Amino acid sequence: MSEAIEVFRGEFVESSHHIHVAIVNNEGKLLYSYGDPFRLTFPRSAMKPFQAVPLVETGTAKALGYSAAEISLSCASHSGEPFHREAVMNILGRADLEESDLQCGTHVPRDTASYKQLIREGKELTPVFSNCSGKHSGMLATAVHMNEDIHTYPEIGHPVQQRILEVIEEVCQCPKEQIGISVDGCGLPVHQVPLYNAALGFARLAQPEGIVTEGRSVALETIRDAMMERPEMVAGTKRFDSDVMRTFKGNIVAKVGAEGVQCIGIVDRGIGIAIKTEDGTDRAAGVAAMEVLRQLGIGDETTNELLKDYIDAPVLNARNAKIGVVKANFVLNPVEL
Numbered sequence: 001m002s003e004a005i006e007v008f009r010g011e012f013v014e015s016s017h018h019i020h021v022a023i024v025n026n027e028g029k030l031l032y033s034y035g036d037p038f039r040l041t042f043p044r045s046a047m048k049p050f051q052a053v054p055l056v057e058t059g060t061a062k063a064l065g066y067s068a069a070e071i072s073l074s075c076a077s078h079s080g081e082p083f084h085r086e087a088v089m090n091i092l093g094r095a096d097l098e099e100s101d102l103q104c105g106t107h108v109p110r111d112t113a114s115y116k117q118l119i120r121e122g123k124e125l126t127p128v129f130s131n132c133s134g135k136h137s138g139m140l141a142t143a144v145h146m147n148e149d150i151h152t153y154p155e156i157g158h159p160v161q162q163r164i165l166e167v168i169e170e171v172c173q174c175p176k177e178q179i180g181i182s183v184d185g186c187g188l189p190v191h192q193v194p195l196y197n198a199a200l201g202f203a204r205l206a207q208p209e210g211i212v213t214e215g216r217s218v219a220l221e222t223i224r225d226a227m228m229e230r231p232e233m234v235a236g237t238k239r240f241d242s243d244v245m246r247t248f249k250g251n252i253v254a255k256v257g258a259e260g261v262q263c264i265g266i267v268d269r270g271i272g273i274a275i276k277t278e279d280g281t282d283r284a285a286g287v288a289a290m291e292v293l294r295q296l297g298i299g300d301e302t303t304n305e306l307l308k309d310y311i312d313a314p315v316l317n318a319r320n321a322k323i324g325v326v327k328a329n330f331v332l333n334p335v336e337l
Helices: 044-051 053-057 068-073 082-094 112-120 133-145 159-171 195-206 214-229 240-247 283-295 301-306
Strands: 005-009 012-017 019-025 030-034 180-183 189-194 252-257 261-266 271-277 313-316 322-328
Touching (some): 005 283, 019 283, 044 159, 053 133, 068 082, 068 214, 082 133, 240 252, 240 283, 283 322
Antiparallel strands (some): 005 012, 019 030, 019 271
């Protein structure tokens, strides 16, 4: 039995992945689906643009002179490249904070060159290398600006987290009491919502004007534009989010989430796309996203050539030779009017 995403080794299907897709406009109309568009999902890091809204709304970004690159970084799951780490340290410095104030923990960064350099220098990993250090620095900066405790900012009862919860409630149209709360990999609260509501959030991130309150609309547009202007800060070199936003400059805002989540907002159409792989694999999410864009008529030969490695993602062996491909094999279901 065929599945939505198939992994080929040579000419043979070796593995497959089931996916769920919700495509929603900014007024809340479900346009297309695949699988269960209402699957309860932790969008994980895909919620970072909404977690950054209070950074703008409280005046923190303005007071600390945030650049577009730094606002983009506040939404990031970055690779830990030097320019990512430098930007985080600059933010902390302007807020009179130390790297030790970050409570995101440590992990090996995607940027292997930086990690190898660290090993050669005999140094230890520090929190700034974490893919979530941009988000944490933004939350800390907001706490400083609002004269709030900086030691308990990861706790759900902290004003920083309560403001975020209120943003998600309004933008994603999901009542607080229906939002499941757990803990993300970086120690912060993570929010469980139906996939539909995540897609709605991205539709409103893409085109918020006249849909949400004026102040919130300005904040969402500021974040959206920063992500699209400086896509390298959101992810990094040879990463799906950065490459897709750069290729569709000014019309696509994209954010990956752990456990096989990919969310996208289409600016000129005011629609949001949310994808979740049932088994939590990341390799299927980007391929599924590119197929959704194709079926929606977004992209052309030029964009497809630039993004070809995400359309038919290569499977490589230990010698870096292509020995297979990850391909999409599904058709979206239009929702009847």
